[in-house]
Amino acid sequence: MELAARDVTPSTAKLGSGDPFVRQMMDLLPRLRRFARALTQANSDADDLVQLTVEKCLRERAQWADGTKLDSWMFTAMRNAWIDETRMRSRRRESVADAGEAELVADRSVASEELKVQAMSIQSAMAALPNEQRVAVALVLVDGMSYQEAADLLGIPEGTLTSRLSRARATLLSKLNEGRHGHH
Amino acid sequence: MGITDQLLMAYVDGELSPDLAALILSRMDKEPDLLERLEQHQRLRSQLSAAYGPVMGEPLPPDLAALLAREGVKVGASKAKPVRAFAFHGLDTSWQMWAAAAAAAVFGVGVSQAMHMNDPLTLSGGRIVASGALANSLEHSLAADTSASGAKIMASFEDRSGRYCRVFEAAVGGHQGGVACKNDGRWAVVALANSAASEPSSGYRQAASAMPASVVAAVEELQPSNVLTPEQERQARTQQWRVSATAASKS
Numbered sequence: 001m002e003l004a005a006r007d008v009t010p011s012t013a014k015l016g017s018g019d020p021f022v023r024q025m026m027d028l029l030p031r032l033r034r035f036a037r038a039l040t041q042a043n044s045d046a047d048d049l050v051q052l053t054v055e056k057c058l059r060e061r062a063q064w065a066d067g068t069k070l071d072s073w074m075f076t077a078m079r080n081a082w083i084d085e086t087r088m089r090s091r092r093r094e095s096v097a098d099a100g101e102a103e104l105v106a107d108r109s110v111a112s113e114e115l116k117v118q119a120m121s122i123q124s125a126m127a128a129l130p131n132e133q134r135v136a137v138a139l140v141l142v143d144g145m146s147y148q149e150a151a152d153l154l155g156i157p158e159g160t161l162t163s164r165l166s167r168a169r170a171t172l173l174s175k176l177n178e179g180r181h182g183h184h
Numbered sequence: 185m186g187i188t189d190q191l192l193m194a195y196v197d198g199e200l201s202p203d204l205a206a207l208i209l210s211r212m213d214k215e216p217d218l219l220e221r222l223e224q225h226q227r228l229r230s231q232l233s234a235a236y237g238p239v240m241g242e243p244l245p246p247d248l249a250a251l252l253a254r255e256g257v258k259v260g261a262s263k264a265k266p267v268r269a270f271a272f273h274g275l276d277t278s279w280q281m282w283a284a285a286a287a288a289a290v291f292g293v294g295v296s297q298a299m300h301m302n303d304p305l306t307l308s309g310g311r312i313v314a315s316g317a318l319a320n321s322l323e324h325s326l327a328a329d330t331s332a333s334g335a336k337i338m339a340s341f342e343d344r345s346g347r348y349c350r351v352f353e354a355a356v357g358g359h360q361g362g363v364a365c366k367n368d369g370r371w372a373v374v375a376l377a378n379s380a381a382s383e384p385s386s387g388y389r390q391a392a393s394a395m396p397a398s399v400v401a402a403v404e405e406l407q408p409s410n411v412l413t414p415e416q417e418r419q420a421r422t423q424q425w426r427v428s429a430t431a432a433s434k435s
Contacts, residue, residue, distance in 0.1 A: 026257060037239050141232050162193070165197075
């Protein structure tokens with residue numbers, strides 16, 4: 001059936017880039033920034049990761065096959081860059097979490113103190129997850145991708161994805177409950 | 185056998201077929217434990233969107249703005265404004281609604297109460313019905329309203345039994361798409377799922393494809409007989425979406 005969708009003007013048109021690739025990338029940018037925050041613990045790491053990903057995708061745009069969805073392509077690039085970075089850091093015996101500790105601050109647009117505490121406990125609970133589980137959470141629970149999209153993007157069977165999600169959820173819920181009891 | 189955690193998570197993630205989702209909904213008021221478990225998972229999703237969502241509307245870091253400026257994106261002139269221009273329109277609303285629910289949930293007020301105060305969905309006679317802002321949008325917004333706060337109506341149609349149904353995208357706890365039909369004076373939510381697209385989609389095709397498959401399937405199952413034109417929509421609204429009134433006026 002036809003859904004008579006509301007006509008949303010692409011907001012990026014206002015930004016004036018005539019390049020369709022750049023325009024599409026701009027549309028994706030908010031999602032990419034959110035994905036980066038969910039993967040990393042420190043906001044500065046997230047910013048660096050977005051920068052790196054955007055640079056890389058601009059440089060390698062010729063390799064982007066038009067049939068692939070740009071979001072899968074860019075999310076994959078970001079995920080790979082982050083996995084490489086964390087491997088490099090662990091080789092240097094530098095804990096990713098330690099590096100980020102000082103900056104483990106709640107978002108500045110989070111309005112009240114209570115909610116800052118809340119956002120912070122989510123971030124520290126996420127820090128407790130193994131990388132691959134955090135990626136799964138970031139794709140499905142934060143970005144809202146379907147199981148199939150996320151599994152395709154990661155090149156894993158759906159069953160593997162859902163078991164990662166399920167283990168991640170158990171950890172997150174128990175960490176958050178711990179935190180809550182600690183506060184009272 | 186009870187509902188497994190695996191099934192419940194799939195439900196919360198919008199991955200269940202309409203049949204299985206309906207099964208879960210039908211068990212909800214018989215198994216208080218199920219509602220509690222469901223709330224726990226939904227709360228986790230909301231907390232995650234609330235923790236990571238706000239960055240989507242933040243000004244770009246200077247390095248990134250500079251890089252994009254070199255690609256012809258006008259971000260340099262006035263720093264905050266152009267960046268704001270592509271912030272997701274619905275984010276503010278969803279954020280505020282979530283913030284109220286989260287504050288209530290974390291600090292003292294029971295989760296169930298928080299759900300009833302702020303949640304767009306309530307249970308009524310074993311059905312999930314829209315309440316609050318969502319019910320309000322379903323009742324009053326037109327598909328043409330692109331600037332409306334709260335739920336955005338994507339399309340309205342009559343199903344095979346002549347009921348009015350509306351496909352909506354609600355800015356609540358992440359972005360959920362769904363279908364609701366007016367039944368006995370209330371908007372029964374017949375399908376609900378998280379939609380993948382979180383930024384404004386342009387035009388018809390993207391908007392349709394951003395709808396989760398489960399919602400599209402639910403729409404198909406309702407066998408729409410007529411997709412309302414803006415005029416028909418307005419008329420149905422003045423009749424409060426009652427079946428008999430417009431069915432009579434049409435023939």
